[in-house]
Amino acid sequence: MSTTTTPEVRTRRSAPSYQGFIARHAATTPTYAAVLILLVLLAGAETFLPGNFLSPGNLSALLLDNAYLLVLAVGMTFVILTAGIDLSVGSVMAFTGVLGAQLLAQGTPAVVAVPAMLLAGGAIGLLIGVLVQYFHVQPFIASLGGLFLARGLAFVVSLQSIKVEEPTVLWLQQTRIRLDGWYITPTGIIALLAVAFAALVLHLTRFGRTVYAIGGNEGSARLMGLAVARTKVTAYVISGLCGGLAGLLLTAYSGAGYPRNGIGTELDAIAAVVIGGTLLTGGRGYVLGSLVGVLVFGTIKTIISFMGAEQSWMQIIIGGLLLLFIVVQRAIVARSERQR
Amino acid sequence: MSSPTLAAAPHPPRDNDGVDGARPLLELTGATVRFGADAALDDVSFRMFPGEVHSLMGENGAGKSTLIKAITGALPLDAGTLVLEGRPVRFATPYDAQRAGVSTVYQEIDLLPNLSVAENVLLGREPRAFGLVDHRLMRRRAAAVLADLGLDVDPASTLGTHPVAVQQLVAIARAIATDVKVLVLDEPTSSLDLDEVAELFDVVRRLTARGVAVLFVSHFLDQVYELCDRVTVLRDGRFVGEYLTRELLRIDLVAKMLGREVSELAERQRGAVAEPEAVPLLSARGVTTARGVQGVDVDVAEGEVVGVAGLLGSGRTALARAVTGVARLEAGSVRVDGAGARLDSPRRAIGLGLVYSSENRRTEGIVAELSVLDNITLALQAQRGALRPIPLARRRELAQSWVDALGIRPPDLDRPAGTLSGGNQQKVLLARLLALAPRVLVLDEPTRGIDVGAKVEIQNLVGELADNGLSVVFISAELEEVLRVSDRVVVLRDGRVVGTVESDDVTTGSLLALVARPDEDGG
Numbered sequence: 024m025s026t027t028t029t030p031e032v033r034t035r036r037s038a039p040s041y042q043g044f045i046a047r048h049a050a051t052t053p054t055y056a057a058v059l060i061l062l063v064l065l066a067g068a069e070t071f072l073p074g075n076f077l078s079p080g081n082l083s084a085l086l087l088d089n090a091y092l093l094v095l096a097v098g099m100t101f102v103i104l105t106a107g108i109d110l111s112v113g114s115v116m117a118f119t120g121v122l123g124a125q126l127l128a129q130g131t132p133a134v135v136a137v138p139a140m141l142l143a144g145g146a147i148g149l150l151i152g153v154l155v156q157y158f159h160v161q162p163f164i165a166s167l168g169g170l171f172l173a174r175g176l177a178f179v180v181s182l183q184s185i186k187v188e189e190p191t192v193l194w195l196q197q198t199r200i201r202l203d204g205w206y207i208t209p210t211g212i213i214a215l216l217a218v219a220f221a222a223l224v225l226h227l228t229r230f231g232r233t234v235y236a237i238g239g240n241e242g243s244a245r246l247m248g249l250a251v252a253r254t255k256v257t258a259y260v261i262s263g264l265c266g267g268l269a270g271l272l273l274t275a276y277s278g279a280g281y282p283r284n285g286i287g288t289e290l291d292a293i294a295a296v297v298i299g300g301t302l303l304t305g306g307r308g309y310v311l312g313s314l315v316g317v318l319v320f321g322t323i324k325t326i327i328s329f330m331g332a333e334q335s336w337m338q339i340i341i342g343g344l345l346l347l348f349i350v351v352q353r354a355i356v357a358r359s360e361r362q363r
Numbered sequence: 364m365s366s367p368t369l370a371a372a373p374h375p376p377r378d379n380d381g382v383d384g385a386r387p388l389l390e391l392t393g394a395t396v397r398f399g400a401d402a403a404l405d406d407v408s409f410r411m412f413p414g415e416v417h418s419l420m421g422e423n424g425a426g427k428s429t430l431i432k433a434i435t436g437a438l439p440l441d442a443g444t445l446v447l448e449g450r451p452v453r454f455a456t457p458y459d460a461q462r463a464g465v466s467t468v469y470q471e472i473d474l475l476p477n478l479s480v481a482e483n484v485l486l487g488r489e490p491r492a493f494g495l496v497d498h499r500l501m502r503r504r505a506a507a508v509l510a511d512l513g514l515d516v517d518p519a520s521t522l523g524t525h526p527v528a529v530q531q532l533v534a535i536a537r538a539i540a541t542d543v544k545v546l547v548l549d550e551p552t553s554s555l556d557l558d559e560v561a562e563l564f565d566v567v568r569r570l571t572a573r574g575v576a577v578l579f580v581s582h583f584l585d586q587v588y589e590l591c592d593r594v595t596v597l598r599d600g601r602f603v604g605e606y607l608t609r610e611l612l613r614i615d616l617v618a619k620m621l622g623r624e625v626s627e628l629a630e631r632q633r634g635a636v637a638e639p640e641a642v643p644l645l646s647a648r649g650v651t652t653a654r655g656v657q658g659v660d661v662d663v664a665e666g667e668v669v670g671v672a673g674l675l676g677s678g679r680t681a682l683a684r685a686v687t688g689v690a691r692l693e694a695g696s697v698r699v700d701g702a703g704a705r706l707d708s709p710r711r712a713i714g715l716g717l718v719y720s721s722e723n724r725r726t727e728g729i730v731a732e733l734s735v736l737d738n739i740t741l742a743l744q745a746q747r748g749a750l751r752p753i754p755l756a757r758r759r760e761l762a763q764s765w766v767d768a769l770g771i772r773p774p775d776l777d778r779p780a781g782t783l784s785g786g787n788q789q790k791v792l793l794a795r796l797l798a799l800a801p802r803v804l805v806l807d808e809p810t811r812g813i814d815v816g817a818k819v820e821i822q823n824l825v826g827e828l829a830d831n832g833l834s835v836v837f838i839s840a841e842l843e844e845v846l847r848v849s850d851r852v853v854v855l856r857d858g859r860v861v862g863t864v865e866s867d868d869v870t871t872g873s874l875l876a877l878v879a880r881p882d883e884d885g886g
Binding site for chain 2: 226227228229232235236238239240242243244245246247248249306307
């Protein structure tokens with residue numbers, strides 16, 4: 024074997040440019056696919072539906088009607104990136120929502136009630152995270168426990184809907200900042216800030232990179248000296264906090280706290296995250312993709328109601344889309360694995 | 364053995380004391396690791412000098428991986444000391460070892476396929492500004508480390524999109540970035556092609572030039588001789604010796620690895636000698652797998668036992684798995700009594716009458732929680748399908764007959780199979796396969812890890828089965844055993860047949876020479 028020194032940098036690995044492109048962008052492809060789907064949906068709705076679908080008012084409502092779901096999806100993205108799952112968030116949203124409404128109804132000032140909602144959500148997230156990390160409970164089971172716990176607590180707080188009349192909370196939804204036909208409310212701003220903050224944390228902090236590392240290979244992450252345990256627990260706490268924040272947004276949006284809110288919403292959040300290109304096996308995906316996923320979700324919902332069709336069609340379409348996306352993702356992952 | 368008279372214990376020979384009298388960089392003394400009653404490492408000494416490439420040699424179960432785990436913090440030592448740069452150290456985790464400068468690159472890459480090459484090189488000590496990761500600086504630093512090793516890999520690309528060879532080199536780059544002193548490469552070349560191996564060796568030489576000690580573990584003798592300065596041989600968890608590679612003939616190395624033992628059994632008495640000109644029952648032609656064997660031909664006549672000999676990695680297991688439908692056949696054909704089939708699953712092979720017993724009894728054989736009864740009738744029931752259950756009474760009768768015929772102890776059908784001794788588990792496996800009424804039995808290391816008495820029983824059993832007309836392919840790392848059991852022996856080296864010998868015509872020594880390759884290049 025001629026292993027005499029070859030100091031020249033080898034060129035045989037300079038693949039054709041398209042392969043290099045795929046190598047760089049393998050992880051982002053599913054998210055681009057989600058963007059494409061969103062554009063097709065919007066264009067299709069504009070073309071085939073009567074009326075003006077792409078009006079600024081419609082598009083603004085698309086974000087605002089789904090602000091709570093977006094916040095849940097942000098928290099869910101953290102957890103799914105670690106290859107976990109959090110089924111509790113819909114119930115946590117209901118619990119914190121009704122808890123906040125109750126506190127406000129009793130005359131607690133908003134500056135106390137709102138942090139209490141966030142804390143309650145974070146505490147449930149912490150409980151799930153500790154169960155997952157230190158007691159090695161499957162995330163599915165641990166968060167299922169969290170789901171029942173939070174739902175039960177919601178009913179303990181109140182069996183009925185509690186109307187919110189506290190002006191600060193209502194302000195969040197009723198204030199409309201307008202620009203031409205576009206408008207946004209503080210709830211929408213909060214949701215978008217959550218996305219931006221999450222994107223920053225995930226991409227530019229060691230914590231964020233550790234979240235990805237855990238999803239890639241937990242053992243390797245530990246071997247690299249990354250703080251695996253702390254990071255994993257924190258991911259669930261973030262998801263819980265997002266549940267609390269979503270509770271606030273939903274309470275502001277609907278003007279009331281109701282213990283039956285958000286049944287099944289955790290599944291909507293998971294669907295949005297997956298449609299947005301995050302792999303359920305962890306380690307791959309983007310929080311901006313989850314934003315796109317929520318918008319896809321919302322668009323389909325809007326299209327269905329525009330058409331005056333049954334809402335059950337909504338679930339059928341989302342189900343089909345979800346399956347399609349999972350197959351596409353599998354194909355992408357399988358391809359990049361076959362390359363090795 | 365933590366006896367206080369350690370100094371008095373005679374130690375096997377050591378050629379040469381250090382490179383130019385240098386002090387060892389890493390020194391392991393009296394290392395003992397026990398798993399239950401068995402010692403996986405028994406009073407083993409091992410040392411590495413700065414700037415050398417050291418090889419660790421031994422067959423399966425010699426204790427190589429245990430030793431690696433012991434010096435990289437993956438396993439605690441039950442006795443013995445580890446000294447790094449003159450200071451005694453004790454690593455609780457692989458991460459501890461890594462921080463002290465002992466890194467391992469495994470065959471299965473221990474990195475993060477979903478992150479960029481740059482992050483894989485530097486994560487954990489990535490450059491940060493105001494608490495935020497500076498990705499651009501990280502890429503630049505990673506590029507510098509990679510260029511230092513002569514690698515042209517885009518640091519921004521996702522690691523998982525690269526071939527294993529590149530990922531391995533990235534793992535080495537990570538070790539460099541964490542100031543490695545001792546780098547362990549565990550079977551690094553088993554999935555690389557020739558160019559990639561050359562590139563890896565190039566990188567290894569760059570490392571040793573900087574004083575890094577590299578432990579190169581491989582079963583490819585050619586590569587060991589090309590790259591390594593020194594070799595430590597282990598056998599059955601014990602230290603055999605430490606040698607300079609250039610002073611150790613290949614055949615001597617192989618002899619030391621395998622060890623010679625006085626045969627405790629006379630030659631097997633054959634009832635009838637198979638006719639050499641008989642039409643083969645099993646005929647495999649040009650068997651080729653992705654990694655393992657290339658163009659191997661094997662014929663087995665009815666009632667014949669054909670042994671397969673070769674070192675670890677010579678393709679003996681790959682051959683067995685390819686002809687029984689366990690591994691994918693890239694090329695070639697397998698026929699039983701003239702009938703062929705696309706062997707894409709063990710099920711198809713069983714349909715042809717070809718059954719396989721894996722070398723991994725625990726993971727691919729016995730279902731430890733199930734009873735002896737269930738284990739024996741498992742394959743037969745699977746073959747019949749769930750819709751045609753065998754009545755319990757019939758199953759008991761069947762299983763009982765095999766327990767009696769093979770002498771399975773204790774003869775208790777309802778005991779969980781996992782509670783039986785290794786030899787009896789092996790017999791249960793044999794019973795399971797024999798219940799299928801096969802025509803060709805492929806046994807991969809059927810006597811590994813079982814006691815001597817049971818070994819002899821299994822060997823005799825194979826003889827009896829052959830006398831009753833069954834064709835057997837018998838694979839074993841122990842040459843004496845292969846010779847004793849088989850009528851003919853096919854010798855494999857580097858995935859090719861290098862010879863076929865009649866058992867009666869050869870001695871263990873000449874077979875050994877064939878296995879190891881004649882030393883025309885002086886070793």
